[in-house]
Amino acid sequence: MANTYKLISSITVGSGGASDMEFTNIPQTYTDLLLKVTGRTNKGDLYNDLSIRFNNSSSDFSTLAFVSTGSGKSTFTTTSPYVGSLNDTGGTGGDNIFSSNDIYIFNYRGSNFKSVSADSAVERNNTGGDEKGLYSTLWSQNAAITTITLVSVGYTLSQYSTAYLYGISNA
């Protein structure tokens, strides 16, 4: 059986937190990449945007999102490299709760622009403060992706935040 879904590397944020979670020297041997992320930041709020950078660039991104908070629902576009949301440490009912995010990167070593599909869930143990969403993100650069950085701009990722990078092969 072909080895079509393989862990490349993982990151767990240690005590004291971290400014980002970064994967470097990504092998150029797979077809697609999948990130599975659980995250939380030190922001004194309910949730915060999860941003991605490819090859240390946050330029040439565009994002289309369909999100829901409680009974509210909205869609938006942005040039920010958003791929989901993370839990924050503010408010009540957020103890020990981390976001759940899948980020799928298609044809990451191809010479075309890079398409990303992501879904994201933030929950809290009280009324309100949740957010979930579906994201379609484009990186309008042709370079193969060799480095991926996950950040919550301006904030620190909390201990026990995790990111797992998988390589997906079509052969």
Add this chain to the structure above:
Amino acid sequence: MSPILGTLASQFSGKPFGSFESIATVTVGAGGSSSVSFTSIPSTYTHLQIRCLAKDTTAGSTFQNFKMTINGNTMTRRHFLFADGASVAAGSSTTNLAIGNIPAAGFTSIFGAVIIDILDYANTNKNKTIRSLGGTDANGSGELAFYSALYAVNTNAITNLSFSADSNLAQYTQIALYGIKGA
């Protein structure tokens, strides 16, 4: 109606299948079943994914709740984002803790697809946040739903999952449990 217990796919252990492995799969037999359960889920993976093709035995052409319990407990709360081709809705509940929508018996031969992700399911530092994406096209009608849910009863590792419907799970409902390695 008797529940069905999943059998672990132990025959796969130790073989180099990459990071995504089948743990167990259950197909509901003739007469349907009140529930499908997976017990003694090993803590040797990092994430779980459950892929479901399911149907409820409730009469009529409606869409019914597809429910999940964790370690014998209901989830704490859940939110949904929903579309049916004509409208979009969002909301939350602490009582109706469905994690998907599946067609009733009136939709002959049509099953609903639901994929559920549970990350860090064995991490005892975390309550568990669950994501679910599902849909049914019933040839002229249908539903799409994105659910998120919280299991905050405790931070114990998840060792048991059970699935049910408003009535019974219909024959040919198939629920497959996968483990995803993180080391």
